[in-house]
Amino acid sequence: VKVLITTLPFAEYDQRPLQLLGAAKVDYVINPLGRKVKPHELNDLIADTDILIAGTEQITDEVMGHARNLKLITRVGIGLDSVDLVSARRRGIEVCYTPDAPSPAVAELTIGFIISLLRSIHLSNAGMRERKWQRYFGRRLSEVTIGIIGVGRIGSRVIQHLKGFECTRILVNDVSKTIELKEHPACKIEWVPKDIIYKEADVISLHVPLNSSTRNMITMRELYLMKRDSCLINTARGGVVNEQDLFEVMRKGHLGGAAIDVFEEEPYVGNLVDIERCILSAHMGSMSVDCRSKMEIEATEEVIRFIRGRPLMSKVPDEEYEHKYQS
Amino acid sequence: VKVLITTLPFAEYDQRPLQLLGAAKVDYVINPLGRKVKPHELNDLIADTDILIAGTEQITDEVMGHARNLKLITRVGIGLDSVDLVSARRRGIEVCYTPDAPSPAVAELTIGFIISLLRSIHLSNAGMRERKWQRYFGRRLSEVTIGIIGVGRIGSRVIQHLKGFECTRILVNDVSKTIELKEHPACKIEWVPKDIIYKEADVISLHVPLNSSTRNMITMRELYLMKRDSCLINTARGGVVNEQDLFEVMRKGHLGGAAIDVFEEEPYVGNLVDIERCILSAHMGSMSVDCRSKMEIEATEEVIRFIRGRPLMSKVPDEEYEHKYQS
Numbered sequence: 001v002k003v004l005i006t007t008l009p010f011a012e013y014d015q016r017p018l019q020l021l022g023a024a025k026v027d028y029v030i031n032p033l034g035r036k037v038k039p040h041e042l043n044d045l046i047a048d049t050d051i052l053i054a055g056t057e058q059i060t061d062e063v064m065g066h067a068r069n070l071k072l073i074t075r076v077g078i079g080l081d082s083v084d085l086v087s088a089r090r091r092g093i094e095v096c097y098t099p100d101a102p103s104p105a106v107a108e109l110t111i112g113f114i115i116s117l118l119r120s121i122h123l124s125n126a127g128m129r130e131r132k133w134q135r136y137f138g139r140r141l142s143e144v145t146i147g148i149i150g151v152g153r154i155g156s157r158v159i160q161h162l163k164g165f166e167c168t169r170i171l172v173n174d175v176s177k178t179i180e181l182k183e184h185p186a187c188k189i190e191w192v193p194k195d196i197i198y199k200e201a202d203v204i205s206l207h208v209p210l211n212s213s214t215r216n217m218i219t220m221r222e223l224y225l226m227k228r229d230s231c232l233i234n235t236a237r238g239g240v241v242n243e244q245d246l247f248e249v250m251r252k253g254h255l256g257g258a259a260i261d262v263f264e265e266e267p268y269v270g271n272l273v274d275i276e277r278c279i280l281s282a283h284m285g286s287m288s289v290d291c292r293s294k295m296e297i298e299a300t301e302e303v304i305r306f307i308r309g310r311p312l313m314s315k316v317p318d319e320e321y322e323h324k325y326q327s
Numbered sequence: 328v329k330v331l332i333t334t335l336p337f338a339e340y341d342q343r344p345l346q347l348l349g350a351a352k353v354d355y356v357i358n359p360l361g362r363k364v365k366p367h368e369l370n371d372l373i374a375d376t377d378i379l380i381a382g383t384e385q386i387t388d389e390v391m392g393h394a395r396n397l398k399l400i401t402r403v404g405i406g407l408d409s410v411d412l413v414s415a416r417r418r419g420i421e422v423c424y425t426p427d428a429p430s431p432a433v434a435e436l437t438i439g440f441i442i443s444l445l446r447s448i449h450l451s452n453a454g455m456r457e458r459k460w461q462r463y464f465g466r467r468l469s470e471v472t473i474g475i476i477g478v479g480r481i482g483s484r485v486i487q488h489l490k491g492f493e494c495t496r497i498l499v500n501d502v503s504k505t506i507e508l509k510e511h512p513a514c515k516i517e518w519v520p521k522d523i524i525y526k527e528a529d530v531i532s533l534h535v536p537l538n539s540s541t542r543n544m545i546t547m548r549e550l551y552l553m554k555r556d557s558c559l560i561n562t563a564r565g566g567v568v569n570e571q572d573l574f575e576v577m578r579k580g581h582l583g584g585a586a587i588d589v590f591e592e593e594p595y596v597g598n599l600v601d602i603e604r605c606i607l608s609a610h611m612g613s614m615s616v617d618c619r620s621k622m623e624i625e626a627t628e629e630v631i632r633f634i635r636g637r638p639l640m641s642k643v644p645d646e647e648y649e650h651k652y653q654s
Contacts, residue, residue, distance in 0.1 A: 013464060035460075108467055108492065109446050115439030116448060119615070121608060125449055128607035133362075133594030137340060140435055140615045164491025165435065267460030281451035282460045288446070288467045 001307055002048050002069070003028040006037050007055030007076040007296075014293035017300040024304050031055075036266055039063055046070065051303050054083070056266070056283070061087035072306045074299040077286060078102055078153070079237055081210035085321045095316045096302045100153060101294040102286035106207075107157035109285050110235050113259035114203055117231040118144065120257075122279050139202070141165035147201030148172045149194060149217075150236065151179050155207035163187055171197045175213070198225035203233070210237035218242060223249045229256035235285045238263035243270055250275045261285050328634055329375050329396070330355040333364050334382030334403040334623075341620035344627040351631050358382075363593055366390055373397065378630050380623075381410070383593070383610070388414035399633045401626040404613060405429055405480070406564055408537035412648045423629045423641045427480060428621040429613035433534075434484035436612050437562050440586035441530055444558040445471065447584075449606050466529070468492035474528030475499045476521060476544075477563065478506050482534035490514055498524045502540070525552035530560070537564035545569060550576045556583035562612045565590035570597055577602045588612050 003026050010030055011018045021028050029045075031037060037045065037057045043066040046052065051072045052059070061084050064070060073083060075097040088095050116122055120136035127134050146167055148155045151174045159170060163184045170189045172181065181189050194217075197204060204226065208214045218232070218241040226232065232255060234241050243264055249255060251274075259279040260272060272278050286292060302312055330353050337357055338345045348355050356372075358364060364372065364384045373379065373394040379386070381402050388411050391397060400410060402424040415422050443449055447463035454461050473494055475482045478501045486497060490511045497516045499508065508516050521544075524531060531553065535541045545559070545568040553559065559582060561568050570591055576582060578601075586606040587599060599605050613619060629639055 009462065009464075104469075104493075105465070105467055108442060109448075109465075111492075112439060112442030112446055112448055115435060116443055119436050119439055119611060121436075121439055121443060121606065122449070122452055124608035124611060125606050128595065128609065129600050131596065131600070133609045135336065135609045135611050135614050137336075137619070138432070138436075138611065138615045140431055140617055142431075143615065143617050161491050164488050165438075268455065269458065273456050273458070279448065279452050280455035281448060282455065282462045284446060284451060284462055284465065287462050288465045288470070290467055290470050292464070 001026050001050050003051045003053060003303060004046055004049040005030045005053040006042070006045070006057055007031070007053060007299075008034070008036070009292075010053070010076075010296060013289050014296070016293070017296040020297070020300045020304055024307055026303070026307070042066075051306065053299055053303065056082050059083045059088075064088060064091055064093060072096070072303070074302045076295045076299045079209060080316060080320055081237055081239070085316065089321060094306070094312065096299075096312050096314045097316055098295045098298040098314060101298055102291050103153040103157055105288035105291035106154045106235050106285035107161060108288070109261065109281075110154075110158050110205055110207075110233060111161045113233045113235070113261075113279060114141070114146075114205065114231070116279060117233070117257040117259055118203065120277075122257075123277060126276060141167050144202035145169045145171060145200055147197035147204040148207060149197060149204065150174055150207035150209075151181060152176075152207065154235075155205075156181065158205060158207065159189070171201055173197055175208075194222075195225060198222050199227075201230060202227065203231045205233040206236045206240055208236055208240060210239050215239050216242050218246070220245045220249065223254065226255060228254055231255065231257045231259070233259045235259075235261045238266065238268075243272060246278075247271050247275065250278060328353050328377045330378045330380060330630060331373060331376040332357045332380040333369070333372070333384055334358070334380060334626075335361065335363070336619075337380070337403075337623060340616050341623070343620070344623040347624070347627045347631055351634055353630070353634070369393075378633065380626050380630065383409050386410045386415075391415060391418055391420060399423070399630065401425075401629045403622045403626045406536060407643060407647055408564055408566070412643065416648060421633070421639065422643045423626075423639050424643055425622045425625040425641060428625055429618050430480040430484055432615035432618035433481045433562050433612035434488060435615070436588065436608075437481075437485050437532055437534075437560060438488045440560045440562070440588075440606060441468070441473075441532065441558070443606060444560070444584040444586055445530065447604075449584075450604060453603060468494050471529035472496045472498060472527055474524035474531040475534060476524060476531065477501055477534035477536075478508060479503075479534065481562075482532075483508065485532060485534065486516070498528055500524055502535075521549075522552060525549050526554075528557060529554065530558045532560040533563045533567055535563055535567060537566050541567050543567075543569050545573070547572045547576065550581065553582060555581055558582065558584045558586070560586045562586075562588045565593065565595075570599060573605075574598050574602065577605060 039058045042063045046067040050069045073095045078099045119138035173194050257277045261281045366385045369390045370393040377396050378399045400422045405426045446465035584604045588608045
């Protein structure tokens, strides 16, 4: 059995995924490019592959056309925007993922971003390097209205953390209206349309998957609905926020700050690097040692189950095939 | 009545402190230097002053010797390391402060620093500006041991916030052993000697006043007791951590990171700016709009009470005179 591992890093801190593969006498190759693989590169790499342990690289219909032996894709992570699920199903390729493992790490990073933005940690830190001593005014979480778009596994954890900071008002929106959020005596959680979040929230954090209904969810129109001093956080997926629009409005002085961890094309090479009040990070949402290990081990265990003919534990559910983003 | 206001900023967002002074027909001057005042400058500024609304500048015996009319010092903030309390008492100068107002803002900034350090937000943000895409491994709060030195108003709030992140182990130390900390079912809080915190904690945050027993609390010895990848946070006072020692050990690769908001001399001009994994900020702990306003208003209300001959609300308690740092 030939396994291709494209996700990076892999087994860097925790060797168990490789031990599992070794014990099962699997023939594996780890991404030889050392960075995110492009579709045309994947065409070549995947030719003899039976099983793909995948990152966020695009696994298109064409890629699968080159993978004559491919029987299983296990995504290390939760996002499925990179996989052409419809094509995979047509070709009889099973797809599984690790939907729960990354959430705690993404939620904590989000809180770090929120406080950094509200208190201008990034601006003061940059200023100090240039011998500028400026005491930035900030706001506390209990002083602001927080907007959370997407209250699934990650968004609801963000709300849990926020409650520990005496937040008083949280606005939420989700495609599913059936999610129950535990109220907190001092914190009012209101379900509102997205436009109300854009208009009224001081901090807006996105926790939606990338699909046909969320691509370009935040464009010029939405950005200009937001308050001039509001802060936008995207730890979800590049493509949900139109990067060029974000650059344009911030360059003109709109928005108090932003924190962007995910990009339409990664590694990111765009012009947001010129906006000092926009914190940028390299898709690190799930990159805590514990969550990353859990994701890699869960994805690898699916490989072992598949090889041994046992039932898979985390097959992508049917509704994901319906929501599939059509490129 | 002549009032000198040295603290900066003052009434920048919230005009109420000036309205209070105006309504009481007080003759006031706001710090004409636009930065922290040095003792020899204060000697001149304070000559005719009846009441000083003070920041963190040194109010030495010599300064008070030049202030022939000075009857009241109201500190905008909690720290008293800058005021020679013994000399003030001898001269019959009353001293009051705002011990509660800054705590919420300092505690939130501390959490922001902790997550930034654990997830390398500052390093990734700096790297992205140089087109470096590096996915740093981080740790979640539930994976690490947190050490809190000083569990008064601020330290205990930090612990409250941490509980919302499923922390499992918090080590605490305080000169007062009588503080009761609410346990959390999943989070073990252990009272230990400081050396145990240095040796065992992954994140160490300081919340002590600066006085004779805390000056240079963290020197080369303590830093080298700390784990090689541990993170140190100082939002308390410069002088508690020996800055030169911190620079030396970090330059040699010791400590995973640090976040320093307070410095022996402010504005800070030292060499920690050369350590990229040391987050630096400009004494912004109390700088949330709400806390700063509260501090300024409380300090100003004391001025009004004093003028009208009413009892002061927040006189510095007697025990602070005993702990007074002897310079």
